[in-house]
Amino acid sequence: MTTQVALNPLKGRRQRRMARRRREIMDAAACVFAEQGYAHATTRAVAAAADIAEGTLYNYFESKRDILLAIAQRAEAEVNALLDETERVESVEAMVALVERGLQLLLRNLPFTRTLWMEAWTDDEILREFGSAWLQVLHARIERFIEEQVALDLFRPVNPALTSTMVLGLVFAPIFPVLRGIVPPPTPEALHGIAEAAVDLMLYGLQAREAGHVGAVPR
Amino acid sequence: MTTQVALNPLKGRRQRRMARRRREIMDAAACVFAEQGYAHATTRAVAAAADIAEGTLYNYFESKRDILLAIAQRAEAEVNALLDETERVESVEAMVALVERGLQLLLRNLPFTRTLWMEAWTDDEILREFGSAWLQVLHARIERFIEEQVALDLFRPVNPALTSTMVLGLVFAPIFPVLRGIVPPPTPEALHGIAEAAVDLMLYGLQAREAGHVGAVPR
Amino acid sequence: MTTQVALNPLKGRRQRRMARRRREIMDAAACVFAEQGYAHATTRAVAAAADIAEGTLYNYFESKRDILLAIAQRAEAEVNALLDETERVESVEAMVALVERGLQLLLRNLPFTRTLWMEAWTDDEILREFGSAWLQVLHARIERFIEEQVALDLFRPVNPALTSTMVLGLVFAPIFPVLRGIVPPPTPEALHGIAEAAVDLMLYGLQAREAGHVGAVPR
């Protein structure tokens, strides 16, 4: 027992150190993957970025692919946390805030997002692990919201599924070039503007009213 | 002179056969790249898909990368052709038709589009070769259209650049999962519906009118 | 029979044309081999140098290696012809003339000589085919000559075999850098001077006389 008592804090410190090291490796790997692409990035480069020996990687991860999966799971967890705390949108301001926080989340760990977006495009497991679940939840939630509004005659009678997809596209489009790395990240104010504009366009576009839009395009 | 006349058809046939074979290789390569990703796809697999020997690839292309670039250029050319013939949109119907044809074009050679989208995400040269030019033209054209409509008081006073980006996102979003391969391609009718819905949402969302949208979301 | 009579001149012309083409290919190949080395030279390059299609090579030679062997045999034949016509050296002038003609022969088809020298260094078959026979004949002849002179007390009592080797080295040394391509070919006059100097050094060095050479190096 004595040893246990003596060891416990040591074990705890060790475990914390290993957890910290794991995160460091994931951060480094995300940067390397984001820059070169997962397939083209070498474990040597990842190890160098994490400032450890190549072999040490394998004390923390089963394989190169395992690092990618860990990154996906961590990102998934963060996004899920956001989704969990905002089950329902109660006002326009809340909606704007939600969109803003979502975009913030994606931008905060740009390398993670970029890597995952890239890999999810070819790799079904990554897609399942990272992109699929929360995107579907989000999609379903928007869809349900539209259905409700339509039922209340507050929105025009649109196809809820299709519209939900378009709303997602509309919201993500502005940060797409940022994820790609061809446009610098927006300032917090710009991001707020983006969120407002997106919600604005969506609500205006869906809102029920009398006049059609035929007159909008001249001639 | 006789020999020249006699030789010409032979050379012509050969050249046609080589041109055809080049296209066949590009088609096969696009499929393989789309399935496995460019980096992970092997020249061996490409050759097998094209049903030729590995070495034969190099009679038609300088390198594996050259195949990818050729694919990018061909796709770029097709998209440019579409952009060239539709300089200006004159009516809602024309706008719907343009969107529909654009989406059709992307879907027609699914493997090409998928491959390029994927690679453009990491590879700057591919992005330049394929995605950048026409996307920017399209973006600029939409932006100008919005500016004009705003000047005529037919659209609300919005940020034209940001709105243009969101419109693009809105339009492409529905075929995104199709390109990814997790949703089957839409029927022609469905595609028409998508184009209509996208234009509809955009015009409704931008149209000038009195009432705001605050009331749309309860409480 | 009529056809035979009619065909014969045709056959003769054909055969002559094929023989000519064979030589052209060998010339072209020797140049390419000399420049790039046999192993590094491609059949494509040889065909291009001979201004024919790649496949045509194989109507005249069994393989790439066969071209090399043919080159070796042709060179061997030429050298043998020279050796045959000069069985015995009768005077200093004749000796100078023989050396001069030998060096001339090596230099005349520089590409051939260069190629063969190079390949004979690694390839035992080429060595046998080209370098070995005539070199041994030459060596034996010089050796016999020295033995005779020693027997007549005209040469000092030296080791005939070793001395023969050194004489060969002494004679070939001046054109070695030319074969290598780092020194331009000598003019005919310079070549004559080389032959004279070589014979001169040899005879002076071997001639019997009273005084030793100890005093030659001061101190």
Place this chain on the structure above:
Amino acid sequence: MTTQVALNPLKGRRQRRMARRRREIMDAAACVFAEQGYAHATTRAVAAAADIAEGTLYNYFESKRDILLAIAQRAEAEVNALLDETERVESVEAMVALVERGLQLLLRNLPFTRTLWMEAWTDDEILREFGSAWLQVLHARIERFIEEQVALDLFRPVNPALTSTMVLGLVFAPIFPVLRGIVPPPTPEALHGIAEAAVDLMLYGLQAREAGHVGAVPR
């Protein structure tokens, strides 16, 4: 500090082991190259000869070619060391000893010499890296020696440059067939005899004296 002290021997041992391994690879490679020629030799064969995996080669050398260059540099360094320690020849015995040691050096690492001789014949970089420098130094030194002796009337008035070349040929000729591998290496005694005979022939051939050599060839 303790760790430093403890680590140093480990690092030292590792470095020594790597240096040793590098030499082993070079030795093995020289043998393979000497037997098959650089171009024809495969990295697989080199690795097998060094009894390591193919990939391990690349922990020690950048490329196959880099191995060859390393061999050239090492040989160059050894020859230069010999040249450095014998700036001037003071007696016949010293001259014989120098020639003997030079030939010994070439024969000691037969595979190295053979490989380099072979490759220098086609490869300009190898020629520069290995053969050119020391050979030119040697040539210049012999030339200067002859000039001095001629000025002292101890040598006949000969062309110093041409004679220097012939002397080099005369000296190297006896070990040429050994380098080629068609004659077994000479015993130390035989090598001494070769050096003596070469110096002897050279001095006798150049020594000033009254009688010409015309009478040497009968009739």
Place this chain on the structure above:
DNA sequence: AATGAATGAGCATTCATTCAT
């Protein structure tokens, strides 16, 4: 006989993973 596209074995090199230290 001439052509040149097709072939596929062969090669240098890379890199994820292992393991002795």
Place this chain on the structure above:
DNA sequence: AATGAATGAATGCTCATTCAT
């Protein structure tokens, strides 16, 4: 736990040779 040298399967590409035209 950390290291980094060793491994060898995998890959893009070459090129001598074949063969249909």
